[in-house]
Amino acid sequence: MEAPKQLSAESQSIFREGIGLVLSQWSALRMAVENEWGGRDSRSKAEQLGSDIFSWFTQSKEPLYIDDLENMLDEGIESAFNAILDDGSVEEVAEKLMIMHEECLDGNFSSIGSLRETSRKRVAHPHVRQVVNEDEDDDDDSEDDNNDIRDGNRASNDSSEMMIDAPQSVSNMIPTNMPVAEPTPKVEEDGWTVVGRRRNSRGKRN
Incomplete structure (x- = not known):
């Protein structure tokens, strides 16, 4: 072989x-x-x-x-x-x-x-989260004053960025001492191709 x-x-x-x-x-x-x-x-x-x-x-x-x-x-x-x-x-x-x-x-x-x-x-994520929290605080202040629309827009943009960065x-x-949940469907990532197996199905241990 x-x-x-x-x-x-x-x-x-x-x-x-x-x-x-x-x-x-x-x-x-x-x-x-x-x-x-x-x-x-x-x-x-x-x-x-x-x-x-x-x-x-x-x-x-x-x-x-x-x-x-x-x-x-x-x-x-x-x-x-x-x-x-x-x-x-x-x-x-x-x-x-x-x-x-x-x-x-x-x-x-x-x-x-x-x-x-x-x-x-x-x-970089922890730093981004910190900035978002600060901007949200600024946004709360601006809502009280009703005179700083730009800060509100910036907080909104940062929130959108966080949604993109989220896993x-x-x-x-x-x-092992808890019941096994039902498997979720496998998500294939773009760019990865399928690799062949030696056996028809995977041998799971009992």
């Missing part, structure tokens, strides 16, 4: 960064880390998951299949954070990683560049 192609040294470094960006933008994992589902070392556990994924891609001697990666993500979330995901986000994240790996093999880092840009915008979907993080 033919071994998988290997990334160059430069591609490995960029691909590792890409894995970190994908995981940092995974709503379910972010929720687990921020709320310390895995204890005080939740952030370290998330970083370890990223390292395990990188090793799987770079050290495997067998062909890489997306369903194996999905199982790794499922097991990693369950063991590290005592939770299960049933929102379709595992499949989405696995698909992104598989495609990103294929692109890096070809020296194409455009997807990682897009992830960097998204990450920079997310970092489009929130992953469903479920503790």
